[in-house]
Amino acid sequence: MTPPRSRFAATLAVAAGVWVLGDLVRAWAPSLITIFGQAASTPPELMGAYALGCVAAGALAAFLGRRRATGAARVALAVTLGCRVALQVTDGGQAQLVAASLGVAAGIAWLSLTATSAGDVLVVGVAAGTALGVVTHAALGTWGAVWRNDAWGWTLLAVQVAAVVAAWWLVRDHRSSADRPSAVARRTAWLLMPGLLLAGIVFANAGRASAVAGTAGLVVVAVASVASVGTAALRPRRATAWAAAAALVASAALALLVAVDVEGVPAVSPPFALIAYAAGLPALTHLWAASDHGRPARATTAAFGGLVWVALLFVYYAGYDLGYRADVVVVLAAAVLAVVAATGVPRDSVPTRTRTSATAGAPAVLLAGVGVGAGVAAAVTAWLGPSLTVTALDASASPAASEEQVRVTAYNLRMGYGMDGTFRPDLVAETLLASDVALLSEVDRGWYLNGGQDELAVLERLLDRESVFAPAADPVWGDAVLTALPIEESVGTPLPSHGAVTGAQALSVRALAAGAPTWFVSTHLQPNDGTEGVGPQTEDLAAMLRGRLSDGIPLVLGGDLNTRPGSDAHAMLLDLGLIDALDALGTAGVTSPADRPTARIDHLLVTPGLAVSSPRVGESQASDHLPVSVTLTPNG
Structure with missing residues (x-):
């Protein structure tokens, strides 16, 4: 033996x-x-x-x-x-x-x-x-x-x-x-x-x-x-x-x-x-x-x-x-x-x-x-x-906006993988450190094909913040709101696919921003024809947003909308009374692909009651999209 x-x-x-x-x-x-x-x-x-x-x-x-x-x-x-x-x-x-x-x-x-x-x-x-x-x-x-x-x-x-x-x-x-x-x-x-x-x-x-x-x-x-x-x-x-x-x-x-x-x-x-x-x-x-x-x-x-x-x-x-x-x-x-x-x-x-x-x-x-x-x-x-093993970053190194202002970032994370193919949540966290609210797309919470990481939990620990996650493709892949603000309510709204193979939703989180309730909506619209093809899904999103806007609470919509400024889908959202917070960037506001951007398909849209300042497209290569940020100040 x-x-x-x-x-x-x-x-x-x-x-x-x-x-x-x-x-x-x-x-x-x-x-x-x-x-x-x-x-x-x-x-x-x-x-x-x-x-x-x-x-x-x-x-x-x-x-x-x-x-x-x-x-x-x-x-x-x-x-x-x-x-x-x-x-x-x-x-x-x-x-x-x-x-x-x-x-x-x-x-x-x-x-x-x-x-x-x-x-x-x-x-x-x-x-x-x-x-x-x-x-x-x-x-x-x-x-x-x-x-x-x-x-x-x-x-x-x-x-x-x-x-x-x-x-x-x-x-x-x-x-x-x-x-x-x-x-x-x-x-x-x-x-x-x-x-x-x-x-x-x-x-x-x-x-x-x-x-x-x-x-x-x-x-x-x-x-x-x-x-x-x-x-x-x-x-x-x-x-x-x-x-x-x-x-x-x-x-x-x-x-x-x-x-x-x-x-x-x-x-x-x-x-x-x-x-x-x-x-x-x-x-x-x-x-x-x-x-x-x-x-x-x-x-x-x-x-x-x-x-x-x-x-x-x-x-x-x-x-x-x-x-x-x-x-x-x-x-x-x-x-x-x-x-x-x-x-x-x-x-x-x-x-x-x-x-x-x-x-x-x-x-x-x-x-x-x-x-x-x-x-x-x-x-x-x-x-x-x-x-x-996951230590929070030093927030004092990159201060957020003042108590009267809110810094918001929209970022498609591509499951945490950058243009070089590495998983670097620390680089993502550094990008989000100066923001009070992050509206995140393509958040992965354990896909084996992506390495089995709970990316959102890692970001929570690195930034010492709270998050709300809403599934889209399945229970561990979707969109999220990551914030340092007090959260009052969250509502997830599934969006019909209209032929798109990957699921979509719109996550609405009501948080106290500069002392006032504000809706933050994170979504990722899915094209059904290989180009934009998000018109029908944008109509569904717009129907949901009308309900949110009817209560008079300020609203911020952000995410990878897979539509360009001037398109019919983009105009449909502006017709709700929303303002394109990145409009001042003009042709400099392109976001995709991150290493050679040619199109702006990542957006931040806000209600008129929020004054917009310091719009910016980031330079991080921690995803195949570039992050977009803006500082918001409640009017009056």
């Missing part, structure tokens, strides 16, 4: 590799749409083909290294780790895309080869690596380490490097005994990468959990990730496997399909959706363990599962461009995975693999104590970490 130290070392090696691979995916996926492509302007099938090529390269490398799987896996992991280090020192652009792409390909090759050489500890190791990624991401307040050039980012990278090196050193004694095959079951290898996709989109997504319940959500998903290591090590029975299958599908449906009105804003994930984040990942890892029975995996099996992973990734997110229910795709994928995994447990049989896992032979009381201790540590880390 393999010595316990060797089993532990092999588990550590798998865990460290999965942790590193997770960070690489966190940079690779958004690099596809911001560097290789240009979001909606690049066909999804083209980006999908590139992504499939990266995974196919990993499969080819695994096939070529199959005869010396252990040694080839170490080489692949070294390349993976080297790419992770390279990402920490790159400054975006093509270097970032190349490092992330090569790292993902190498990581896929490593995981495939490891599935044939360390299958006895693979499931527990993958669960442990996922838990490390979740807990550290939660502790960073979802501002991923791969995007941070501070002490926290470098410290975590050093820990990753140390973990991989230590595992290499210790695992040299790891051998599989004659009575235990070294390869994981083929069924399990097929399900690894699709399962990691489900984890990334929902169950291990700290960003989505944060959007549901703030810091409490971070704590829940962190503790659940630790619990998932235990469920991966449990001995599966048919009953427990089918119970886990039911829990997985129910959790996916609850997290993705259930939405309610919360404090005046519709289509929000309810707080009780935290049940999904508590149950989903433990159910998934138990299903991996349950599937580990049958024919052993080949060197390319997990890589072929990687092709399913990347195909599902783009099928899911293409739904936002093509107009079908993307969330239903994930629930169906969870159902397929659950059934395939649960049917892998023979009747009245316990898979051999679980008898000889990394924890085999340890007293149950000791394991329970370690598990409880790890869970408590994860909870404390997730609870205290965000406030320690």
